[in-house]
Amino acid sequence: MKLTGAEALIKALQDEGVDTVFGYPGGAVLPIYDALYDSDLNHILTRHEQGAAHAADGYARATGKPGVCFATSGPGATNLVTGIANAYMDSVPLVAFTGQVVTSLLGRDSFQEADITGITMPITKHNYLVEDPADLTKIVREAFYLATTGRPGPVLVDIPKDISSGETEYEKPAPLCMPGYKPPTSGDEDLVNQAAAAIMASERPVIYAGGGVISAGAHEELKQIAQLMVAPVTTTLMGLGGFPEDHPLSLGMLGMHGSRYANYAVCECDLLLAVGVRFDDRVTGKVESFAPNAKIIHIDIDPAELSKNVPVDIAIVGNLKIVLKQLLERLTAKLPGAWQDRIKQWKKEYPLQFETGKDTIKPQQVIKEIYNVTGGRARITTEVGQHQMWAAQYYTYTRPRSFISSGGLGTMGYGFPAAIGVQVGCPDEVVFDIAGDGSIQMNIQELATAVNYELPVNVAIMNNGYLGMVRQWQEMFYNRRYSHTEMINPDFVKLAEAYGAEGYRVEKAADIKPVLEQAVKSSRPVMMDFVVEQEENVVPMVPPGEALNNMLG
Amino acid sequence: MLHTLAVLVENNPGVLARVAGLFSRRGFNIDSLAVGRTDNPAISRMTIVVEGDERTLEQVTKQLHKLVDVIKINDITKEPHVERELVLIKVQADRAARLEVMQIAGVFRAKIVDCGPKTLTVEATGTEDKINALEEALRPYTIKELMRTGKIAMLRGARYTTVK
Numbered sequence: 001m002k003l004t005g006a007e008a009l010i011k012a013l014q015d016e017g018v019d020t021v022f023g024y025p026g027g028a029v030l031p032i033y034d035a036l037y038d039s040d041l042n043h044i045l046t047r048h049e050q051g052a053a054h055a056a057d058g059y060a061r062a063t064g065k066p067g068v069c070f071a072t073s074g075p076g077a078t079n080l081v082t083g084i085a086n087a088y089m090d091s092v093p094l095v096a097f098t099g100q101v102v103t104s105l106l107g108r109d110s111f112q113e114a115d116i117t118g119i120t121m122p123i124t125k126h127n128y129l130v131e132d133p134a135d136l137t138k139i140v141r142e143a144f145y146l147a148t149t150g151r152p153g154p155v156l157v158d159i160p161k162d163i164s165s166g167e168t169e170y171e172k173p174a175p176l177c178m179p180g181y182k183p184p185t186s187g188d189e190d191l192v193n194q195a196a197a198a199i200m201a202s203e204r205p206v207i208y209a210g211g212g213v214i215s216a217g218a219h220e221e222l223k224q225i226a227q228l229m230v231a232p233v234t235t236t237l238m239g240l241g242g243f244p245e246d247h248p249l250s251l252g253m254l255g256m257h258g259s260r261y262a263n264y265a266v267c268e269c270d271l272l273l274a275v276g277v278r279f280d281d282r283v284t285g286k287v288e289s290f291a292p293n294a295k296i297i298h299i300d301i302d303p304a305e306l307s308k309n310v311p312v313d314i315a316i317v318g319n320l321k322i323v324l325k326q327l328l329e330r331l332t333a334k335l336p337g338a339w340q341d342r343i344k345q346w347k348k349e350y351p352l353q354f355e356t357g358k359d360t361i362k363p364q365q366v367i368k369e370i371y372n373v374t375g376g377r378a379r380i381t382t383e384v385g386q387h388q389m390w391a392a393q394y395y396t397y398t399r400p401r402s403f404i405s406s407g408g409l410g411t412m413g414y415g416f417p418a419a420i421g422v423q424v425g426c427p428d429e430v431v432f433d434i435a436g437d438g439s440i441q442m443n444i445q446e447l448a449t450a451v452n453y454e455l456p457v458n459v460a461i462m463n464n465g466y467l468g469m470v471r472q473w474q475e476m477f478y479n480r481r482y483s484h485t486e487m488i489n490p491d492f493v494k495l496a497e498a499y500g501a502e503g504y505r506v507e508k509a510a511d512i513k514p515v516l517e518q519a520v521k522s523s524r525p526v527m528m529d530f531v532v533e534q535e536e537n538v539v540p541m542v543p544p545g546e547a548l549n550n551m552l553g
Numbered sequence: 554m555l556h557t558l559a560v561l562v563e564n565n566p567g568v569l570a571r572v573a574g575l576f577s578r579r580g581f582n583i584d585s586l587a588v589g590r591t592d593n594p595a596i597s598r599m600t601i602v603v604e605g606d607e608r609t610l611e612q613v614t615k616q617l618h619k620l621v622d623v624i625k626i627n628d629i630t631k632e633p634h635v636e637r638e639l640v641l642i643k644v645q646a647d648r649a650a651r652l653e654v655m656q657i658a659g660v661f662r663a664k665i666v667d668c669g670p671k672t673l674t675v676e677a678t679g680t681e682d683k684i685n686a687l688e689e690a691l692r693p694y695t696i697k698e699l700m701r702t703g704k705i706a707m708l709r710g711a712r713y714t715t716v717k
Contacts, residue, residue: 118570121570121571122575126620129566179563180620180623303615304612308612
C-alpha cells in the first residue's frame with residue numbers, strides 16, 4: 001500500500017495504540033496535519049507548544065500510557081524543549097514529533113530551521129532525524145519502545161517536510177533490533193538474597209520510595225513488603241501516591257520540606273531500602289549525613305543511578321515490580337518493636353501543622369479543604385513553588401498517579417497544561433491544578449484550550465502576591481531583600497471569564513468550601529483565586545546543604 | 554588515573570556528538586578519542602581515554618551504556634592489550650640538521666614521509682610513551698606542525714571486544 005510519510009506516521013501511531021495527540025500546527029508539519037484531517041486520532045490544539053508537551057506529559061503520568069505531542073519546526077520545536085526536559089528529569093514516557101525544513105534546506109539556516117535533534121540530545125532518551133519515508137514506521141516503533149520500557153523517558157522524532165510528504169510503501173515493521181538497548185528485568189539472585197538477609201537482620205528499617213514505584217506499577221508489592229517488614233515508608237515528591245498516606249506505616253514525604261518524623265527516621269534507621277529513587281539533593285540534604293547509620297539497599301531500573309550520589313551497600317538493577325516480588329519471596333513477617341514506638345512518638349511530637357489565620361486564609365487550609373471536598377479522590381497537578389510543597393504536605397495521597405508535579409526540573413507553568421492532559425486522559429475524574437499566582441501566569445493561555453474542549457479542570461491559585469518560594473529564601477537567606485518577587489497580578493476572575501471559563505475570588509475562610517463545591521460540580525473550567533496570607537512560609541525546612549535532622553520551623 | 558575504553562557503537566548519524574556531548578555535560582575529561590568503522594560497516598569503534606577515579610569511571614561507563622547507539626564498552630586498562638598511536642611531525646630541517654633528524658627518526662623506527670625544502674615530516678606509530686619521547690627528541694629542531702591520532706587499542710589473544 002502506497003502512503004505518504006505523514007499517512008504512514010498516523011498509521012504507525014495507531015498501531016502503537018495512540019488515540020490522543022496534543023499539538024500545534026505550522027509550516028513544516030502541514031503534511032502531517034493534512035493526514036490528521038482524515039484520521040480519527042483525537043488532536044487537542046493547545047495555545048502554545050509548551051502547553052502541548054506538558055499536557056502530553058500529564059496525560060502520560062495520569063494514564064500510564066505514552067504521551068504524544070506534535071509541533072512544527074524552529075520555534076515550534078524549541079517551544080517543546082522545556083516540556084521535553086521536564087519529562088526527561090521525571091522519567092515520563094513522551095514521544096514528540098516535530099516538523100523540519102525540507103532535507104535540501106537542512107543546515108542552511110533556513111526559515112524556521114532549528115537543529116532540534118542537536119538541541120534535545122541531552123534531554124531525550126534518544127532522538128531521530130528521519131532521512132527516508134521508508135524508515136518512518138520502524139522509527140515510530142522504536143521511539144515508543146524506548147519511551148515506555150526500561151527507565152521511561154522522552155524520545156523526539158524530527159521529520160523533514162519532504163519526508164512527511166514523500167511516498168512510501170507501508171508495511172508492518174520487522175521485529176525491533178536495537179543491540180545497544182536491553183531494559184533490565186529481574187534482579188541478581190545473590191544480591192536479592194543479600195538484601196533479604198540484611199532486611200531480616202535490621203532493627204530500625206525505613207523504606208525510601210520514589211517515582212520508580214509508580215512507573216513500574218509496584219505499589220502493591222511495596223505495600224506488602226512494608227507490612228512484612230513493619231517498616232515505615234517515606235516517599236519522595238515523585239513517589240507521592242506510591243504508598244497510601246493514610247496507612248499507619250506512612251511517613252509522608254522526606255527531604256527539604258519533608259516531615260520531621262520522616263527525616264528523623266532516615267537519620268536514625270539502621271537499614272534504608274531505597275526503591276525507584278535517585279538520591280536527589282532536595283532529598284538527601286548534606287550527602288555525608290544522609291542515613292549515616294544505615295546499610296543502604298538501592299533497587300533501580302537504571303544502573304547509572306546506583307551509587308551515583310550516595311554510595312550504597314547493596315545495589316540491585318532491575319524492574320522494581322519483579323525485584324520486589326523476588327524480595328517478597330524471601331522475607332518473613334517481622335514484629336513491631338521499640339523502633340515503631342519511636343516513630344509513633346515522633347509523629348505525635350512533630351506533626352505537620354500550621355496556625356489557622358485570624359483574618360486571612362492560610363494556603364494549607366485551602367489544600368486540606370480541597371482534600372475534604374474531593375474525598376481525597378482528585379487528581380492533583382501542581383505548578384512549582386510554595387503551593388507545590390503545601391500540596392505535597394497537606395493533601396493525603398492514597399493512589400498512584402494522583403499527584404502529578406514537576407519534580408526534577410521544577411517547571412513553573414507545568415501544572416495547568418498537565419491538568420488538561422490529565423483531564424483528557426481521565427475524563428470522568430475531578431482534576432485540580434494547585435497553583436501559585438506567579439506560576440499560573442506562565443501558561444495561562446491554556447485556559448482557551450480547556451474552554452475549547454470543555455474540560456472541567458479546576459485551578460486553585462494560592463495568591464499571595466509574591467513568587468512565594470523565592471520570597472521565602474530572600475527572607476531567610478537574603479536579609480528580607482525582596483528583589484523582584486512581588487507580583488502585580490491581573491484580575492483572575494475577569495481573565496477566566498474573558499476566556500469563557502468560570503472565575504471566583506475567595507477572600508474569606510468561610511467561602512473556601514462553598515466555592516470548591518461549586519467548582520467540582522461545574523462542567524466548565526473553573527479558576528479560583530484564593531487570596532492567602534502573603535508571607536506564609538513552607539515549613540519544616542532543611543536549609544540547603546544541611547543534614548536532614550537540622551530542620552527549621 | 555587514565556583509563557582506556559574500547560567502545561562499539563552503531564554507525565548512526567550523530568553518534569559521535571552523543572558520546573562527546575555526554576562527556577562534556579557530565580564533566581568527564583576525555584584525554585583522547587579515536588573513532589573509525591569496524592569490519593562491519595554498520596558498527597564503529599571508539600577508543601576513549603578518560604581521566605578519573607574508579608567512581609568516575611563507573612559513572613562514565615554506566616552513562617555511556619544509556620546511549621541507545623552504544624553497543625558494548627570494555628575497560629581494557631588493566632587487561633593485556635595492544636595500543637598504538639600515530640603521529641605526523643613536521644620538523645624544521647635545513648641542510649645542516651637534516652641528517653640528525655633522520656637519525657633520530659631511525660632510532661624510533663619512524664619514517665620520513667615528506668621532504669620539503671626546509672622541513673621533514675616524520676611519521677611514527679607506537680605507544681603514547683614512545684610518541685612522547687619522539688616529540689621531545691625532535692623539539693630542539695623546532696616542530697612546525699604536529700598531529701596525533703589519539704590512541705587506538707585492542708585486547709590481546711583470545712579476548713575480544715566484538716558484538717556476539
